[in-house]
Amino acid sequence: MRKLIIILILSIGFQSYSQKVTIEEIDAKTYTLFTAEQWKELIIYGEENVQDFYYYNVRMGVAYFKEREYHSAEKHLNKAISQESTEYAKEYLFWTYFNIGEFYLAEQVYDQLSLETKKNVDYKKTAIESVYLEIGLKSPNTNEVENTYYGNLVLKHRLGKNIKILHSVNMFLQNDGTQDFNSFQYHLSGTYFLETSAFNLGGVYNYSEFTFASDEEITGEFGNQLQVNYESSTIGDTYSVYVNYSRRFKRLRVNANFNYVTRNATNKNFTKLYLKEDGSLISEDFNNSNVTETVYIPSVGLMYTPEFTKDRISVGADFFFPITETETDIVFKPYLNVFILDQLWLNTSYLQVENYLFADYSSEILYNTPDLSVNRFVSTLSYAFSTKFITKLTYTYENYDFDNLVLNYDINSIFLGVQYKF
Template identity: 25%
Template sequence: MKHLKFNIIFLLLIITSGWNSTRLLAQENLSIIEIDKLTYDYFNQKKWDELIDLGKQSLKNNIDFYYLQYRMGIAYYNKRNYRKAIPYFENVVSITPEDAIAKEYLYYSYLFGLQVEDARNVLVSFNTAEHREKISFYNQEKTINGVSLNYKNILFDDYAINNTVVDNLTQRTRNSLSYYSVNLFNYAANSSIFDFNLSLLSGKNSIYDIAYSPKIIEEKMKQYQLYFSWNKHIGKGTNLKFGLTYMNETLDWNELQQTTTGNVNSPNQTLIYNGSFSNFASYFSFSKTMKNVDFTLASSFSRINSNSLIQPSISISYFPLGNASLYTKTDVFYQHNFTYQSNKNIVLKQSINSTISPNFGLNIFGLYGKIFNFVDDEGMTMYNNLDALNYWYGASANYYFSNKVQFYIILKNEGLINQYTQDEIIIDNPYNSRSILMGMQFNF
């Protein structure tokens, strides 16, 4: 009985294997006419998975024709795997460049696959201005194609060691910071993007140092920054970017005193110190798209707080679904300080991005590595803060009212280390800061 059961199972396995082999063989031996009919039927019935499976098997067996490429592209597009759809639409457009529908599919596949510069190249190839205007996300006739306005408020822990000035203690603490910026960008006709940013960071610090004053010194800080970048599209999925940043920082030290007018005590300030400092940064990057992966090699050279630094980096973005619904970005920085040769540093940034709906997106991010005199955001941000930053983490959300208007908010927590001197010994004092940035972007 056991032998009979074994023989039946074995026979079933042979029959099943033979049926699968026969089915596969029959599929491999299908003619172009039969594959054309089957893929057409799958297309009409919107059976995208079946169409893709048959199409891949056909191409594997060197059966290829115009409408198969067209249908494969549309199948991947409807599955929202835009990056997989791109090569099929590219093949179709190369055969029939006058096909406006195929061009639209290719344009949106690039755009929704976050290959914006490739999308712009397709856009300018349309024959009529009316067609370009109908599908474009910006007005090509305008000099300024977009503007963003940002405000950020930063709050700090109370990490002062002593709230009065004492002989054996020297410390500087942050009290408050506010950030304002306006960003203008232009999509130039020669496959370039120009970006201009003007920002102001203002705040107050407290200085505890009896060498300067027996009272707490209030330090007022203003930091103006101008940023310019040029992105040049040099070929499919390939871009070069160059950025320059200039920062000017002014500091005023004021001793807080009380003066009496009549019977009323009022605060008064005496200027102790006034100074101005300048920082510079330059940035260069080369980026390349390869299927579902974007690679960027970059480097910055900067002069921050009288330190000369070079900061090469590599960035990898991975789109597992071929669209913006889920993708990751990993950045690795190596920082070399020429002023202090022993100061070498590796910093890791990671983000996970998700587009939950056409109108709403979320992003969580983090950074680990000691940041001091650091260049970030493609050269636009310089961290010249008083204290070293050990890590940060946070989240952001974007809401698109339309393809012309979006609102975004960024929440971030930072872990920093303040150093103070007590009895001539330098001591590390960890603390945290929290920030909220809100902004609006308008495309014209």
């Protein structure tokens, strides 16, 4: 009896082993069904013989796509891309996201495609790609400076498949009774995309005006009361022109940039001295001066997405080398990008600039005061409510140190932005 049981167990085990399908057989069978476009048969066979290698996943993904089972197609195509990031799998994943209404994710996949694949996809984009509106408040920690109100409007156009145009207008408005600071800026740039690289050419114009007025009573040499009216203003015109080249090497993106910045400032000071009793003018003084500052800023940047993060985290840094008439410096700007969820991501960066004219083309910020030292930390949280509607909440901490005013203070800022994609 014992021998009979042993023989029965061995025969069942041998039969099970002999019926087990090898991975080579599964690969060959799925290939045959795939080339024959027998999508339903491929799905049935694949689900009965589950595997996890690239060709299995990409064939199953395409089969589900052809059968309009897009969510199952998404699962298998994402697996295939994680195993081997091919243009073929990405093209089907792009159309999968498009068909289930995930246009934001479709855009992400589309941007990863090569120029040749994009031609095959022939994805039609509107002339106006997106519009972005941002407003915010900059609040200093000193009574010497009032709150500053900020607004920014960005419009992006796409001309054909390779050219993108961006132009933006932003402004700062500050008024505390004795002093006003107003700044208006226009930014225009164009980008030409190649297969794994892009050229970018842009320019920025910034107009700023700072005015200060004060009234003061003093005692004159003979004991009479005098009224002193003092007014000063600084008007600055700043121009920036830059060219940028970027190229992607698999998980590493490298960019090189050259920026030319020049600023013309006109300083006006006007002083009047009145007799307090009858308001008669005793004396007046007026002086006018012009200052021109120029800086050349070559820079390089690196961004890397480690494989172990599953494309959720990217780290990078920009290295600026500003060159003025009197000095050359190095500015280091590290940044971190984290995809918390598919629809939620975080971008952070830090920048320190020391006492010279400077422009950071990548963040829409133009520093146009050479007497200013800035430490700037920025963190932006973005959330995609849909494929068309994205909101951004930005927190900024800045430390300002004005050498000519002997003034040092911190600014905490909150900005809220809304982007709509057409």
